[in-house]
Amino acid sequence: MTDIQASMDVLPGLDPRAPLLQINDLHVEFRTRDGVAKAVNGASFRLSPGETLAILGESGCGKSVTAQAIMGILESPPGHITRGEVRYRGVDLLKLPEHERRKVRANKIAMIFQDALSALNPVYTVGFQLAELFRAHRGMSRADAKNRAIGLLDQVRIPAARARINDYPHQFSGGMRQRVMIAMALALDPEVLIADEPTTALDVTVQAQIMSLLAELQRQRNMGLILITHDMGVVADVADRISVMYAGRVIEEAPVYDIYARPAHPYTRALLESIPRLDLKGHQLTAIRGLPPVLTDIPSGCAFNPRCRYAKDPCLQDPPPPAYAIAPHRTARCHFFREVLGE
């Protein structure tokens, strides 16, 4: 019987006082027949225990790829991490050999996917897929693992857990299936949970239930939660901080209140203006004009410049805008953030 918990603590360089998760200057590219798609171009952020960081951005801006790079489950080829660090408690996961890396997954950093129906294996019962974690990582007996699986289904409030453990994924409703995914991610008590659009595939009422379940479990366990979404409406209630991504970069990062009150980047501002709001009923919604850049051919200078209504000459020149520190805990990659803030 291998005790992963014990061997994790001797992971070389592990420092309990170091930040829980810190991503520095992450670069990911996909080398395909159509050229090199630069999906992530220097993403950086950090996460503390008990904190919820929302990663926000249009579809295709590199959110899922970033998450997969952190988990180490990027499909490679074609995906390659060309630069950067993923530090968990001070240890750069990108430098770990695969067998050490594997112990981090699910044990320390776990992930939930968007579409639970396709993310669960259709030919095994949910009980098997949950118990498998305890058997593979903790070397538990079949019976013990099964009992733990039942306990997990109870925790995510699936009714009649003991009976449902023998059901297959297709026998659950969409919301219940996502609960199974959550149970699976939380099985080994990870310190970090990455939820990649966990409610996008669900209808609105179920969305709210799943979000509040996630928030509650996170509070109980004091986990760090990375919540990936393209929907600004979803994150307002649960997130502590927001990182807005555009073309594989974090273009603005701020506490959630500040970003809603006073966005510092034209893109964030445009995103906010495009969500329907009750207090602005009757106003015309302004969709962001133009399309996100083609990742094989990202514009020089600020990647947002072809769509930006503040754009001026310096925006077309390389290097792209740096992460200006505009306040404590706030950065924005825009040369003209003062103008956007309305100062």
Next chain:
Amino acid sequence: MFRYIVRRLLQMILTFFGATFVVFALMFANQDDPIQALAGEKPVSASLRAALTERYHLDEGFLSQYWYYMSNLLTGDLGVTLTGRDISALLAEAWPRTLQLSLMAIVLAAVLAVTAGVWSAIRRGGALDNGILAFTLLLLAMPIVVLAPVAQLVFGMELGWFPATASREISFYTLMLPAIVLATTVVATQLRVTRTSVVENLRADYVRTARAKGLTPRRVTWVHVLRNSLIPVITLIGVDLGTLMSGALVTEEVFNIPGVGFNLARGIRNEDGPLVVGFVSILVIVFLVVNLIVDLLYAALDPRIRYE
């Protein structure tokens, strides 16, 4: 599930009567003079002719002949061949041999196809994958009527690794070469289907989940991917049964194995109607039952399939 099986059994009865009727019609209705065919060149005396006509109901219509035959068959009496041998006894002797041969071929083909198919899929584009591709193309281009005698010549006679024929005693060892030859008729397609299926499944979302769970690549492939990938392969194995049966006919001929195919080939050559119809009837039953088993196996493998 129960209702499904009952419905399938009813369908099988219809298919059974349809198939035997066609074979019966082809063998009997088309003969000018079956008694003369039986006697060959010799003249047939009037009394013998009368006796044979009586025994096979030759003076009655075709439909009542079929009826007599079927009612005998269903009571377990398959009659005798034109040369006077008991068909039930022949069948009882022939089936175990053919069964052993086919089972060996199916297992050989499936094990090779699945292992090589999975490896090929994991290492796609590599030397191993390309080697396996070339090998399957070669097999697909090689009909069994060529392969069987060539294998017999090379491995049986020249190299002497296996016995060249199996007529005297049937054993695992004597059936090895024929089983390998028979397996070649289906292994190539099964391998290609396995490979394609595994490649497709490796891209599936649930594989990403399995990796995110920190499972070893070995477990991801052989537990998560394999079971999903086998679903189309099982269907194919069911379809391949027909190929295997016609292949068994050639193989048993070449390697002199007195099994079902061997007897059937001889019956056809000698225009021995009772023998052919008796053997084909049982063959049809076996074919239908095995197909039902394959379909049930398919449902066992894929829980999303529910037979109603």
